[in-house]
Amino acid sequence: MSVLANRALVLNRSWVAISTTPVRSALSLVYQEIAHVILPDTYETFDFNSWADLKLAEGEHSIRTVRWEIKIPEVILLRFYDRVPKREVPFSRRNIYKRDLYVCQYCGSRPGSRELSIDHIVPRSQGGKSTWVNCVLACTNCNAYKANRSLVSASMRLIKQPRRPRWPARFALPMGSVRTSWSKFINDRYWNVELAE
Ligand SMILES: [Zn+2]
Incomplete structure (x- = not known):
């Protein structure tokens, strides 16, 4: 089974x-x-x-x-x-992109997802953790410029302070794992949110 x-x-x-x-x-x-x-x-x-x-x-x-x-x-x-x-919004690559709206959090550019990566504000080499408040999207240029430095030593500023997002988390049912008998009970709103992603 x-x-x-x-x-x-x-x-x-x-x-x-x-x-x-x-x-x-x-x-x-x-x-x-x-x-x-x-x-x-x-x-x-x-x-x-x-x-x-x-x-x-x-x-x-x-x-x-x-x-x-x-x-x-x-x-x-x-x-x-x-x-x-x-539910807390899961800390994931996809959700960081979603929170930061595909915008580099240092220069405000929107170069497209391929030119963006996730930057640790306090670098991991300096003990920075992978958390909502320490990870932001950065464009290739900003990422290369900041490199392994802290904000202060790189003289860079964030366009906004990163936080844990508050949007409603998805109903925790992975697609394809839904019994047919469940569908009539699953709240439409949750369901649509999941399908829209
Ligand atoms: Zn940038």
């Missing part, structure tokens, strides 16, 4: 998709009465016992425990949690 088939979509109490979780931990949440299972076709909700009582279709994948052979839950609904957790 694929890894995909081993995850369940997690909805908060307001039926907003907030994450996915391995099927076993989904069942554990249901067992602890923290969540119910949703049958995507009918939106019926099940507690652990009523879910465990469901008949398995011929050849259907299931989870075996010592006492039960249980239908795999594809969607669970948290009974009490009603927030949408904020």
